[in-house]
Amino acid sequence: xxxxxISTLPTRIGSWSESFPDSIISAGLEHVDASSKLNFNPAxxxxxxxxxxxxxxxxxxxxITTILNTYKQAKxxxxxxxxxHAESLHALSLGAMGYAHAxxxxxxxxxxxxxxxxxxxxxxxxxxxxxxxxxxxxxxNQPQYVDQLLEKLTNREKEVALEAAKGLSNKEIARVLNITxxxxxAHLAATFERLGAKDRLQLALMLNKHQRLG
Numbered sequence: 001x002x003x004x005x006i007s008t009l010p011t012r013i014g015s016w017s018e019s020f021p022d023s024i025i026s027a028g029l030e031h032v033d034a035s036s037k038l039n040f041n042p043a044x045x046x047x048x049x050x051x052x053x054x055x056x057x058x059x060x061x062x063x064i065t066t067i068l069n070t071y072k073q074a075k076x077x078x079x080x081x082x083x084x085h086a087e088s089l090h091a092l093s094l095g096a097m098g099y100a101h102a103x104x105x106x107x108x109x110x111x112x113x114x115x116x117x118x119x120x121x122x123x124x125x126x127x128x129x130x131x132x133x134x135x136x137x138x139x140x141n142q143p144q145y146v147d148q149l150l151e152k153l154t155n156r157e158k159e160v161a162l163e164a165a166k167g168l169s170n171k172e173i174a175r176v177l178n179i180t181x182x183x184x185x186a187h188l189a190a191t192f193e194r195l196g197a198k199d200r201l202q203l204a205l206m207l208n209k210h211q212r213l214g
Contacts, residue, residue, distance in 0.1 A: 001045045001046065001047055001113075001117065002022075002023075002024075002045075002046045002047070003020040003022070003023035003024075003046075003047045003049065003113070004023065004024055004025075004026060004046060004047070004048050004049065005023060005024070005025040005026070005049045005051060006025075006026055006027075006028060006029065006048060006049065006050050006051060006063065007025055007026075007027070007049075007050075007051035008027055008051070009025065009051065011025065012025045013102065013103060015103060015104060015105060015106045015109060016049070016109070018106040019106040019107075019109040019110050019113075020109070020113075023049075028063075029063060029066055029067065029070075045073040045074075045075070046071055046073065046074045046075070047074070047075045047076075047077065047113055047116070047117075048067050048071075048074055048075070048076045048077070049077050049079055050063060050064070050076060050077070050078050050079065050096075051079045051102055052078065052079065052080045052081065052087075052102070060078065060090070060091060060094065061094055064076055064091070064094040064095050064096060065094070065095075068095050075097050075098075075116045075117065076095060076096040076097060076098070077096065077097065077098035077099070077100065077112055077113075077116065077122065078091040078096045078098065078099045078100075079100060079101070079102040079104075080099070080100075080101065080102055081101075081102050081103075083099065083100070083101050087099075088123060092121065092123075097116040097120075097121055097122065098112050098115070098116050098121065098122035098123075099122065099123060100112055100122060115198075115199050118198055119198045120198035120199030120201075120202070121198075121199050121201060122199070123201065146206075146207055146208075149195055149206060149207065150207070152194045152195060153190075153191055153194060153195075156177075156179075156187055157187045157190055157191050157194075159177055160173055160177065160184055160187040160188060160191065161187075161188070161191045161195075161203060161207060162207065163176055163177065164188060164191075164200055164203060164204070165200075165203055165204040165206075165207040165208070166204075167204070170184045170185060170188075188200075191203065
């Protein structure tokens with residue numbers, strides 16, 4: 001899956017290059033098709049990483065619309081120098097599948113790609129926690145339904161899943177359960193597969209029972 005960074009920067013940020021050595025950077029969509037470095041067609045699966053410009057909102061809306069109309073298998077992630085909740089929601093409403101800090105660490109960028117490649121959404125930790133809190137207030141699944149889901153998990157996977165469903169980050173879960181972040185990631189990966197959850201938000205919605213998450 002080709003990675004294309006759309007940015008006015010002359011070169012990729014270090015973490016971008018480290019995460020995806022074969023990715024390219026383009027000043028705009030109008031330069032993408034003309035680039036001799038690209039070997040794909042609009043039907044190919046592509047991840048567009050949109051680095052926000054100064055004329056943020058209008059540029060973002062126009063660019064996302066053009067990508068979705070042209071590249072049918074495209075996944076879009078918006079990278080912002082100064083992320084904010086309103087902008088992240090706006091990006092998702094336009095069709096982006098991810099929103100993150102432009103200077104996110106390489107392992108985070110790789111995880112973002114893994115999540116969106118499987119159809120999930122990637123949100124900033126603060127926004128994710130806010131959405132989870134809102135979902136808990138608005139609705140609650142039947143206790144027996146949640147218990148049936150949890151029965152599919154090992155004891156440690158249950159502990160990790162329930163903490164993740166509260167909106168905690170991997171680092172926070174590791175600290176609470178006294179395990180490593182690597183172990184947290186492994187348990188979450190297994191949990192997503194067992195329960196058929198695409199991302200942390202969907203997991204939270206599936207395990208949304210007031211008695212457990214409150």
